[in-house]
Amino acid sequence: MSKMNKSWGPLHPAVEKTDRLAKTDLSGERQRELYGYLKLNRMTEDRLSNLYRQNKVVGGLYSSRGQEAVSVGSAYALGPDDVVGPLIRNLGTYFVRGVKPREIMMQYMARADGPTGGKDVNTHFGDLSRGLVAPISMLGSLIPVMAGVALAGRMQGKSLVAMTYIGDGGTSTGDFHEGLNFAAVLDVPLILIVENNGYAYSTPISKQMKIKSLVVRASAYGIAGESVDGNDVLAVYEATRKAVERGRNGGGPTLIEARTFRMKGHAEHDDAGYVPKELFEEWKEKDPIDRFERHLLAEGLATQEDLDAITAQIDEELNREVDAALASPFPPPERAFEGVYAVEESV
Amino acid sequence: MSKMNKSWGPLHPAVEKTDRLAKTDLSGERQRELYGYLKLNRMTEDRLSNLYRQNKVVGGLYSSRGQEAVSVGSAYALGPDDVVGPLIRNLGTYFVRGVKPREIMMQYMARADGPTGGKDVNTHFGDLSRGLVAPISMLGSLIPVMAGVALAGRMQGKSLVAMTYIGDGGTSTGDFHEGLNFAAVLDVPLILIVENNGYAYSTPISKQMKIKSLVVRASAYGIAGESVDGNDVLAVYEATRKAVERGRNGGGPTLIEARTFRMKGHAEHDDAGYVPKELFEEWKEKDPIDRFERHLLAEGLATQEDLDAITAQIDEELNREVDAALASPFPPPERAFEGVYAVEESV
Amino acid sequence: MAPITYIEAIRQALWEEMESDERVFMIGQDIGTYGGAFRATAGMLDRFGPKRIIDSPISESAMVGTAIGAAMMGLRPVVEMQFIDFIACAWNQLFNFAGPNHYRWGQSVPLVVRGPSGGGVRGSNFHSQNPESVFQHGPGLKIVVPGTAADARGLLKSAIRDLNPVLFFEHKFLYRRPQLKQEMPEGDGLVPIGKANLARVGRDLSVVTYGAMLHVALEAAGRLEADGIDLEVLDLRTIKPLDEEAVLATVRKTGRAIVLTEEQITGSVAGDVSARIAEKAFAWLDSPVVRLCCPDTPIPYSPTLEDAYLPNVDKLVAKVRELASY
């Protein structure tokens, strides 16, 4: 275990503890908005944990605690016509795209009024009117699919970019390779955020790959690549913004490695006993929300009262959201048999 | 077409026309043996073309003309206990492993006495007693399989290395990625010869990938990589020899890109009209056998008479081989129903 | 218009759909400059340009994945597998992504994956497969298996216009058979997906079949006339959703059924059809429902072996005689 720890450590370029975040042109107002999404992400997950403990969540529960800056920062750089395919740990992305917490809650609780009406679970839903494509569980599969979204956008004369995510573990799938190479050779505007949080379930990256940073994979496909501090929401935002620009200008795909850490287990049931305690302690110091808070205060972009007000407002909103979600019934059994085939156009 | 040609040209680092081949410690005798394999490879394929024109070949016929140095040079660097999984264009590899031309001929002609008794086609056969694993048609699939061979060798305390091949086109498969990454992370002695011959069927590498040389893929997995002149049998041999040494000493996998050119169509039926004529002319000058011949003569390792004698001897051998192959009947129909399940140990 | 072959009919369908609907585009290996390994897309690169005729890397999973993404965005991708056997490398994308998508979150995935399937051409195990047997289980997929030139054209057009993922399995043995040359109907000549065709009306025994085996059945029917046995031949044309009504109707009429298909027998489409008959037309049955398929072996290469492996007219005639006297 301590060997694993050691071998993992150096593979994972240290993320600065410092509060000095990446340079940005984002206004104070927009930075406060970013803060709101970060908090909404975390606070919704806290509510979900409660619901889980109350046995209201039907299946497993997955948390993005400690990684919120990756989802929020990257999604915030997209435009309204862009399309994103988030994974299970990208709650923040859903929120930035306009999804309401009750939608996620109803998904987890398998309720009739959730976006899939109880047919599928957690973040497994999409909605192209909000630029969202649903994942499937098989990791990697979304990468070629989102390459196809990007290709379609270009063929349709839209200037959209497509974005999706993959974990350090998910980079070992065949679809990661085929999808990225395909996107590269077609030069389509695909952004792949590689969320390197050090672990795939219990597996440290030292057992996942022999390389020290995933950004070298970009050169294997001849595409742009950047590695950023994934716990700095501004760094993630800025890297994605540049990638969006590149994509819109015909510069092809970008791979962004966001270095971060998974602060809970793989899922709610997993106590992550295999992760050395010191790592949690180390990364707690680098908490993306705490850091961003300190940044906002230090830069005079928000007062403590502003932040408290944002938090209080989210808290209130979440009360309503939880109530609404709980009020939704389970779907009627007949619905199980409906909707296998499309009979009318979805788009 | 000429655009394709242009875009392809610079992607493919020019192979020197020069007769100065790579440095080697191989004795004159062993170099003459190498020469024999090169000639056997080419002359067998010429015989196969004849058989094809006589409608004796049941399915398609694939040629490695112009690429013989890759198969022969790499296979020649292996030891008797090493294991290799060749593809359809690696006839030379089979010969170096001790396969007789009649075996290949009977495979192509679907005869009862061929290694698969008519069950499978062309080079689709293996024989672990000669260190040969059969491919399947799905490109890339052999890479993880050969990683498994290498892993088994290590677990069994053997010091074997495993080797296999992939074309420039085959590098786009998911299994290329999964297999190489797997081999890398397990640090097993796998050698992957990437046979970059500029085309996959009619598809130039510019439509296959966005990178200029495949050797960069080695760094994507953290393994050793080298790019060699694939029309210099000594260069291929030496690179493979070093990789074998590395593998035996626990240094893990090696990716070797061999730059070469496919001098015929994808298969006998394909006139390769999509390949600009100048490319054929250019590469004819770099013919690996002609170059090696000039080298042997220039270095005083063989006289023209020596070479002619080798050729004559192979010619005679091939007469016997063709006769033997033609003498074999088609298999009896009942054999179609036998052998799905193993009932006794193969190894 | 002059009669054309099965493969020409496919090319025509593709060409016409490309002309009439700019959302249609193609992805495949060597489909551009080369015009496809079987020339199904010959001339299309010149006519439609590289944006709509995309020469692909050897990445079947990405080809299908990309098509899924483009389809969700409102395009109509058609993916060519160089040989349909390579669809195995895209199994996950089709079975898990494309098929279930509409059920899961309401988003349609209108795409076609097409390519040459089937044996009888000495292609050995990786260039002769019939993947309908394994894909039939996949919820949300449609599977089409034309047996004639006009059906190939009409069904391919329907497939491209369908809102769902359609697997279109052409039989390469039929591609250039001169006997299959047919005049194409005026206009689109659309053939609906999900509708079987009564290829021969008969009295005594129903042969339910599709693809290359359709012609085996028809030839056998001719031969059996001499015996005074009058075969009815139902060409399924679509495997999923299956035209169960047509299957049951013919069996209820003749009381005897042979399901004739070119696939290994276990887990076959033939088994599935046969099970439906045994469950839903039991009262009408005068004899066992017989599956005439291939043995449970890989597809062998040698002519003597492949001939032993494949169903053929002799084998069918023998089975019919056996069953007729049951």
Add this chain to the structure above:
Amino acid sequence: MAPITYIEAIRQALWEEMESDERVFMIGQDIGTYGGAFRATAGMLDRFGPKRIIDSPISESAMVGTAIGAAMMGLRPVVEMQFIDFIACAWNQLFNFAGPNHYRWGQSVPLVVRGPSGGGVRGSNFHSQNPESVFQHGPGLKIVVPGTAADARGLLKSAIRDLNPVLFFEHKFLYRRPQLKQEMPEGDGLVPIGKANLARVGRDLSVVTYGAMLHVALEAAGRLEADGIDLEVLDLRTIKPLDEEAVLATVRKTGRAIVLTEEQITGSVAGDVSARIAEKAFAWLDSPVVRLCCPDTPIPYSPTLEDAYLPNVDKLVAKVRELASY
């Protein structure tokens, strides 16, 4: 010895085979330090070390490919799929490489791929699948689906000792059911692959089933006693090669059959079994051969939906009553 659960029986089989045969080793995601998502390999890393308990990258195709290579070299790899659904990503390696290998060139590929399959645990479409339906068509593969703890242990040991590629589909709904706790037999307690088990002797109607549905059948049988209906229950245990003799024997005895399986009905194992009955036991049949399966939809998540989707005791009892009065 104390009775143990189904998952403990699996762990025991793995453990014992690892102890007794040093050629056996395992590849899987999180099977080492973590002991496997379902703890099937708990403690094994400590006991057998990282050379034989290999924590794998997320590369199902490479996991299987690597196992194929190692198996050809004489080892006995056991691959764990974290959820069996992910076997989809290794489809090509299993269907095209492992299965046909011995037929093609005579080289055996003794490996096992095992993992949790099946629904009823609110896993939704990608954590509930039953892949036996699609793999049954693959020449050269064997498929095992234990329904009891002792069978799980005995069959897994047989699978590991088999010379062929064996897909071992465990039913995760059964993993920790206290009702399934069983004392293990002395010694190896090997259960032969390819042999069904007559789980209940009855007179009136045969239910042919396996896996979690075995217990549905047995419970229904108990309930139907009150009706005076005496069910015979055949547990297939192996899907491929199927124990056709046992299937035909029970149907010839009772004259009525329901094939009960947890899979979408089209292209199901149930259909295959049913087709064999309709072909080979026709003369003994007193009523239609009925398949009781799931509808042709993806597997839904919500409890109300999944309950509607899955076969259960009520549905079986109703079908039996219907059929008994046919």
